[in-house]
Amino acid sequence: MMKARRVLGTAAAALALAIATPAYASANTDTDTATVDAAGTASLRTWHFMATDDGDPGGQISFRADGDVVVVADVESDGWAAEGGVYQFINGDTVGSLVYTLRDGGNDGVAAVKRAGDGGKYNLVEGRTYWFKICLDKAGTTPKYCDWAAWTNRN
Numbered sequence: 001m002m003k004a005r006r007v008l009g010t011a012a013a014a015l016a017l018a019i020a021t022p023a024y025a026s027a028n029t030d031t032d033t034a035t036v037d038a039a040g041t042a043s044l045r046t047w048h049f050m051a052t053d054d055g056d057p058g059g060q061i062s063f064r065a066d067g068d069v070v071v072v073a074d075v076e077s078d079g080w081a082a083e084g085g086v087y088q089f090i091n092g093d094t095v096g097s098l099v100y101t102l103r104d105g106g107n108d109g110v111a112a113v114k115r116a117g118d119g120g121k122y123n124l125v126e127g128r129t130y131w132f133k134i135c136l137d138k139a140g141t142t143p144k145y146c147d148w149a150a151w152t153n154r155n
Contacts, residue, residue, distance in 0.1 A: 052136050054145035058082065059104075061134040065153045068116035068124045072102040072134065080136040081105035083143055084112075086124070087131040089150055095131045099124070103137075124153045 047064050051057035059082030062071045072084035082104045088096025100121050102112040116123040124130060129152040135143035 048132070048149065048151045050132065050134055050147050050149050052082070052134055052145040053147045054136060057145075059084075059134050059136050059145070061102075061132055063132055063151050065151075065155050068122065068153060069113065070102060070115070070122075070132075071111050071113050072104050073111035074104040074107050077107040080138050082112075083135050083137045085133040087133065089129040089131050092150065095148070099130065126153055126155060128153055 046066075047062050049060065049062045051061075052059040056076070058074065058076035058078055058080055060071075060073045060075055061082075061084040062073075063069065070084065070086060072082050074080070074082040083101060084103075085101045086099040088099060090096045100114065102114060104110075104112040114122045129150050131148060131150050133146055133148050135146040137143040
């Protein structure tokens, strides 16, 4: 009976992970897992998610503090690219300097991904809050349909 419960708990955790984790992020990060303890309790890694502000959002950014994973995805074949940025957090109204940008220029199913393991500026400071931005960009134009959120790098 304990083995059956553990198997069911594992299946439930896997299903919850599939629902809670964006499909493109799961396909592009090799460390997405759900863990189940001896009691069958699932623990999932939390993703923050935001889309561009256009009527049919064509760009998405996701952040997972565990591993400092940032994913930017262009989800429409419309000639626009998704461009995301990570910025220093000054306060709830003020954005600081740019830490780095990511760009996904084609709806090809392969998102732009950076993580702490890439080193340097991609290894975000633990416990610090950052501003995240997602926009749509077309060559020769100013980025449009931008959205902002402040997320904390808390493991």
